[in-house]
Amino acid sequence: MQNIIYRQQENHNNMEWLIDLLRPGTTSLASSILLYSLVIFCGIYLGKIKIFGVSLGVTFVLFVGIVMGHFGYIVETSTLKFVQEFGLILFIFSIGMQVGPGFFSSFKEGGIKLNALALTGIGLNALIMIAIYFIQGGSNGATSIEQMVGIMSGAVTNTPGLGAAQQTLAQVAENASGNAAEQMSMGYAAAYPLGVIGIIVTMIVIRKIFRIDVEKEIKDIEDEKNDSLLKPHVVTFKVTNDLISGLTISKLHTIISCNFVISRIEKPNGQLVIPTSDDVIEMDDLLLLVISVQDEEIFQRFIGPIIEKNWEQTHGPVISRRILVTKPEYNGVKIGQMRLPMGFKLNATRVTRAGVELLASPNLRLQIGDRLTVVGKVEDIDRLASRLGNSVKLLNEPNLITMFIGIFLGILVGSIPLQVPGMSVPMKLGLAGGPLIIAILISRYGHKFHLITYTSSSANLLLREIGICLFLASVGIAAGKDFVSTVFNSTGMMWVLYGFIITVVPLIVVGIIARGKYKLNYLTIMGLMSGGYTDPPALAYGNKVANNDTPAVAYTTVYPITMFMRVIVAQLMILIFCS
Numbered sequence: 001m002q003n004i005i006y007r008q009q010e011n012h013n014n015m016e017w018l019i020d021l022l023r024p025g026t027t028s029l030a031s032s033i034l035l036y037s038l039v040i041f042c043g044i045y046l047g048k049i050k051i052f053g054v055s056l057g058v059t060f061v062l063f064v065g066i067v068m069g070h071f072g073y074i075v076e077t078s079t080l081k082f083v084q085e086f087g088l089i090l091f092i093f094s095i096g097m098q099v100g101p102g103f104f105s106s107f108k109e110g111g112i113k114l115n116a117l118a119l120t121g122i123g124l125n126a127l128i129m130i131a132i133y134f135i136q137g138g139s140n141g142a143t144s145i146e147q148m149v150g151i152m153s154g155a156v157t158n159t160p161g162l163g164a165a166q167q168t169l170a171q172v173a174e175n176a177s178g179n180a181a182e183q184m185s186m187g188y189a190a191a192y193p194l195g196v197i198g199i200i201v202t203m204i205v206i207r208k209i210f211r212i213d214v215e216k217e218i219k220d221i222e223d224e225k226n227d228s229l230l231k232p233h234v235v236t237f238k239v240t241n242d243l244i245s246g247l248t249i250s251k252l253h254t255i256i257s258c259n260f261v262i263s264r265i266e267k268p269n270g271q272l273v274i275p276t277s278d279d280v281i282e283m284d285d286l287l288l289l290v291i292s293v294q295d296e297e298i299f300q301r302f303i304g305p306i307i308e309k310n311w312e313q314t315h316g317p318v319i320s321r322r323i324l325v326t327k328p329e330y331n332g333v334k335i336g337q338m339r340l341p342m343g344f345k346l347n348a349t350r351v352t353r354a355g356v357e358l359l360a361s362p363n364l365r366l367q368i369g370d371r372l373t374v375v376g377k378v379e380d381i382d383r384l385a386s387r388l389g390n391s392v393k394l395l396n397e398p399n400l401i402t403m404f405i406g407i408f409l410g411i412l413v414g415s416i417p418l419q420v421p422g423m424s425v426p427m428k429l430g431l432a433g434g435p436l437i438i439a440i441l442i443s444r445y446g447h448k449f450h451l452i453t454y455t456s457s458s459a460n461l462l463l464r465e466i467g468i469c470l471f472l473a474s475v476g477i478a479a480g481k482d483f484v485s486t487v488f489n490s491t492g493m494m495w496v497l498y499g500f501i502i503t504v505v506p507l508i509v510v511g512i513i514a515r516g517k518y519k520l521n522y523l524t525i526m527g528l529m530s531g532g533y534t535d536p537p538a539l540a541y542g543n544k545v546a547n548n549d550t551p552a553v554a555y556t557t558v559y560p561i562t563m564f565m566r567v568i569v570a571q572l573m574i575l576i577f578c579s
Contacts, residue, residue, distance in 0.1 A: 021034065022034070024071055024072030024073050024074075025072050025073075025074060027074060027075065027076040027079075029079075032075045032076065032079055032080075035068065035073050035075060035477070036075075036083070036470070036473055038068070039061060039064045039065045039068055039473045039476065039477065040061055040469045040470075040473055042060075042064045043058065043059075043060040043061030043062070043063070043064040043065070043469070043472070043473070044058060044060070044061065044469070046060040046063075046064065047059065047060040047061070058465065058468055058469060058472065059157075059159075059192060059196075059472065061468075061469050061472040061473050061476065062188075062189055062192070062472040062473075062475060062476040063189065063476065064473075064476065065472065065473045065474070065475065065476020065477045065479075065480060066189060066476040066477075066479055066480040066483045067476075067480065068476070068477060068480060069476060069477045069478065069479060069480015069481050069483070070480040070481065070483055070484055071480075072481075073477065073480075074477065074481075075474070075477055080474050080477065080478060081474075083470050083473075083474050084163075084470070084471055084474035084475065084478075085163075085167075085431050086467075086470065087466070087467045087468065087469070087470025087471035087472075087473075087474065088160070088163040088431060088432060088467065088471045089407055089410070089411075089431055089435050089467070090463050090464070090466060090467030090470070091159070091160070091463075091464055091467030091468045091471060092160050092163075092431075092432050092435050092436045092439070092467075092567075093403070093406060093407055093410065093435040093436070093438075093439045093463075093467075094439075094460050094461075094463045094464035094467060095160075095436065095439070095464060095563060096435065096436045096437070096438070096439020096440045096442075096443065097406075097439045097442070097443045097453065097455060097460060098443075098460055098464075100439060100440040100441070100442070100443025100444050100453075100560070111557045111558075113518060113520075114524070114528055114554060114557050114558050115557070115558050115561050115562075117510050117513065117514055117518075117528060117532070117558075118510075118528060118531065118532040118558040118561065118562050119561070119562075119565060120506075120509075120510055120513070121506045121507065121509075121510045121532045121533075122532070122562065122565050122566060122569060124505065124506035124509060124510075125152060125155070125156055125502055125506050125569075126152070126569050126573065128501060128502050128505055128506065129148055129149070129151070129152040129498075129502055129573070130573075132148065132498050132501065132502070133145060133148045136494075142491050142494070143187075143491065143494070143495065143498070144180070144183065145573065145574070145577040145578060146165075146169060146180040146181075146183050146184045146187075146574070146578070147183050147184060147186070147187040147495070148187065148498070148573075149165045149184060149187070149570055149573045149574060150162060150165070150183065150184035150185060150186065150187025150188040150191075151187040151188070151190065151191045151495050151498050151499045151502065152191075152499075152502055152570070152573075153165065153184075153187075153188050153191075153566075153570055154187060154188035154189065154190065154191030154192040154195055154499055155191045155192075155194075155195045155198075155498075155499040155500070155502035155503040156195065156502070156503065156533045156534070156535075156566065157192060157195045157196055157199070157533050157534060157535040157538075158533070158534050158563075158566045158567075158570075159188075159468060159471065159472065160432050160436070160534075160563065160566070160567050161432075161566040161567050161569070161570035162184065162185070162188050162475070162570070163431070163432045163471060164430050164431075164432035164433060164567040164568075164570050164571050165184060165570040165571060165573065165574050166181045166184060166185075167428075167430035167431055167432060167571075168428070168430060168570075168571040168574040168575060169181055169184070169574050169578065171428060171430075172574065172575070172578045179482070181478070182478055182479045182481075182482065183486070185475045185476075185478065185479035186479050186482070186483055186486050186487055186492075187495055187499075188475075189476070189479065189483065189487070190487050190492055190495040190496050190499065191495060191496065191498070191499025191500075191502070191503075192499075194496055194499055194500045194503065195499055195500075195503045195533070195535075196535060196538065198500055198503035198504045198507070199503065199507060199529055199530065199533055199535055199538040200538055200541050201504070202503075202504055202507040202508055202511060202529065203511075203525075203526050203529060203538070203541070203542070203545075205508065205511075206508070206511040206512070206515060206522075206525065207522065209512070209515075210515050210516070210522075212515075212522045214522065214545060214546075217521050217522040217523055218523065218546060218547065218548065220521060221521055221523055221546075221548065221550050222548075233290070233291050233292060233293045233296065234263075234288065234289070234290050234349075235288075235289055235291065235296060235299075235306055236286055236287065236288050236289070236306065236307050236308070236309045236311070237286070237287045237289060237299055237300070237303040237304055237305070237306060237307070238284065238285070238286055238287075238303075238304045238305055238307050239281055239282065239283055239284060239285040239286075239287065239303055239304050240283070240284075240303075240304030240305065241302060241303060241304055242283060244281055244302060244303065245281060245282055245283045246280060246281070246282070247280070247281055248277065248278055248279065248280055248281075249262055249275050249276070249277050249278070249279050249281065250277035250278065252281065253277075255302070256298065256299070256302055258291065258292070258295040258298060258299075259291075259292065259295075259359055259361045260289055260290065260291045260295070260299070260359075261289065261290040261291075261347060261348065261349050261359065261360055261361075262275050262287055262288070262289055262347070263288040263289065263290055263320075263347050263349045263375045264287075264288040264311060264318060264347070264375055265279070265281075265285055265286065265287055265288075266285070266286040266288075267282070267285060268282075268284045268285070272318045274318060274341070274345055274346065274347055274375060274376045274377075275341070275347065276341035276342060276345075277341065286307070286309060287303065288309075288311055290349045290350060290359060290360070291359075292359065318375060318376060318377060319375070319376075319377075319378060319381070320349070320373060320374070320375045321373070321374060321381050321385075322352070322371045322372065322373050322374075323371070323372045323373075323374060323381070323384060323385045323388050323390050324369075324370075324371055324372075324388070324389065324390045324391070324392065324395070325366050325367070325368060325369065325370045325371075325372060325388050325389060325390075326368060326369075326388065326389030326390060326391045326392075326394040326395055327387075327388055327389035327394075328368065328450065328452050330366050330368075330388055330389075331366065331367060331368050331447045331450065331452055332365050332366070332367070332447030332448055332450075333365065333366050334362060334363055334364065334365055334366075335348050335351075335360055335361070335362055335363075335364050335365075335366065335372075336362025336363060340374065340384070344376065344380050344383060344384050345376055345377065345380050346374045346375065346376035346380050346381065346384060347374065347375045347376065348360040348372055348373065348374050349373050349374070349375060350372075350373040351364060351366070351370050351371070351372055351373070352370065352371040352373070353367065353369070353370050353371075360372070360373070365447065367447060367453070367454065368395070368452050368453070368454035369395060369454040372388065395454065395456060396456065398455070398459055399452045399453070399454065399455065401451075401452075402442065402446065402451045402452055402453055403455075403463075405442075405451070406435065406438050406439055406442050407435055409438045409442075410431075410434040410435030410436070410437070410438035410439065411431065411434055411435065412434070413429060413434040413437060413438055414428060414429040414430045414431055414432070414433055414434020414435065415428060415434070416428065416429070416434075429567075429568075429571075430571065432567050433564075433567050433568065433571070436563065436564060436567065437564070440560065440564075503533075507529055507532075507533075510528070510529070510532070511525060511529065514528060521550070523542070523545075523546045523548070523550040523551055523554075524550060524551070524553075524554045525554075526538075526541075526542035526545065526546065526551045526554075527539065527542055527550065527551035527552060527553060527554025527555040527557075527558075528554045528555075528558060529542075530542055530551060530554075530555050531554060531555035531556065531557065531558040531559045531562055532558055532562050533562075534559060534562060534563055534566065539551060539552065539555050542555075
């Protein structure tokens with residue numbers, strides 16, 4: 001019997017290390033890593049579950065963190081703070097690098113309208129939040145401004161806004177309660193689920209209000225795409241205008257102001273020519289042109305009729321091939337500077353960048369990852385390919401220098417105090433706003449400083465998901481201790497209601513304006529709503545309804561400025577009311 005007892009005690013002692021590792025309240029480094037791993041694993045796994053075709057995705061990490069925090073699992077304060085902020089930086093920087101190239105172009109004619117509607121929604125979100133705050137009693141009410149900002153961030157499903165607000169709160173901590181940041185996280189968690197659902201519900205409401213036929217909307221979009229004015233258009237013209245016969249190609253460029261590229265010329269005797277600027281156009285020449293669709297009629301008047309011709313079946317040494325730009329020295333170089341017709345006897349016709357085809361105009365700057373379509377002889381194309389790199393392997397190598405320079409500069413910019421009139425405390429962009437701005441600028445202008453800004457979509461997504469998972473897990477673990485007692489009562493239920501109002505009312509107003517006044521396509525409106533609330537689950541629903549990329553296009557159009565403004569607005573709310 002004594003031996004049995006001894007062995008039991010020995011076994012207990014042998015297992016003590018495991019018990020200590022898994023015991024709630026343990027703050028060792030190994031326990032913390034185990035806790036983060038478990039929270040993120042369970043959160044991602046549960047996030048795959050769909051309810052009525054909608055899932056909360058990675059946001060489930062937050063709720064799993066709350067559950068673990070509720071049962072007493074904790075992380076040492078300084079460690080938790082570091083992981084939380086570093087995760088936020090990775091997330092926000094990756095977003096900036098992703099949306100940066102299209103940030104400034106999003107303000108073109110169509111984008112201005114969409115961004116104006118998105119900004120209207122942001123303004124309404126803030127006004128409704130302030131109105132609810134004062135209606136329920138202001139500073140003497142049951143819900144503090146910190147909680148209201150958290151509710152607003154959850155209602156608009158914007159995690160960076162929550163992180164930025166918590167950063168700003170830390171700057172004015174002497175005027176804030178000790179657990180104000182955790183209270184903000186609780187408000188966020190309470191409002192988030194109905195925030196996601198509310199966006200989708202509003203899409204359906206707008207559809208019912210205007211009796212929208214989705215199939216007709218899809219057809220209208222397809223017709224619009226077929227008549228696109230921006231996509232490079234390849235067409236063959238026969239020279240029948242004797243007024244241009246005898247002109248050089250360079251002279252033709254001065255006469256016709258449109259952007260165009262003459263890819264190939266077939267002479268009446270069947271000879272194929274890769275044209276240079278000095279080549280002469282003659283009667284009955286066949287010209288293969290890359291132009292914009294809206295310019296087709298102009299070229300018909302100047303050159304001659306359009307004819308059908310399959311150039312790929314034309315016998316001759318001339319072929320068309322795509323070359324991948326992978327050498328850093330060509331990052332930011334203008335196509336015209338490469339002198340392809342003279343140096344390589346080649347013509348560049350198109351550039352494919354991030355899945356979008358662009359006309360290879362002389363002033364277009366190449367970027368790492370571009371696919372340059374050229375026409376010419378095989379040996380000349382091979383020569384250019386070796387010069388540009390044309391190596392997928394090189395693109396797979398991560399550009400960590402650019403990333404960490406960006407984070408370094410982002411933190412410096414985010415730490416600059418900006419004095420705002422009427423505020424006692426200077427405003428800072430913080431660890432959210434600073435890296436976001438720098439990432440946008442680097443992705444757009446980095447080539448001018450010889451920085452390689454290309455990152456594969458998979459690498460960018462990996463960094464983004466790791467960052468958001470670390471951030472959400474930290475927020476959930478920190479907020480979990482008091483979550484149940486705070487949220488699951490009459491006050492907490494009011495938070496859910498407040499969040500739903502903040503979500504739905506601005507969306508209905510914006511949706512009515514977008515459809516009623518501007519007659520926007522319903523698919524575009526769904527993308528506008530999803531992007532205006534930076535909400536991937538809602539975008540997934542929109543893409544499922546549309547069965548094309550129209551919602552995604554609208555989403556990416558408004559996403560950059562929306563993300564930036566949501567971060568700024570959340571900070572301003574804290575500065576205005578807490579400083």
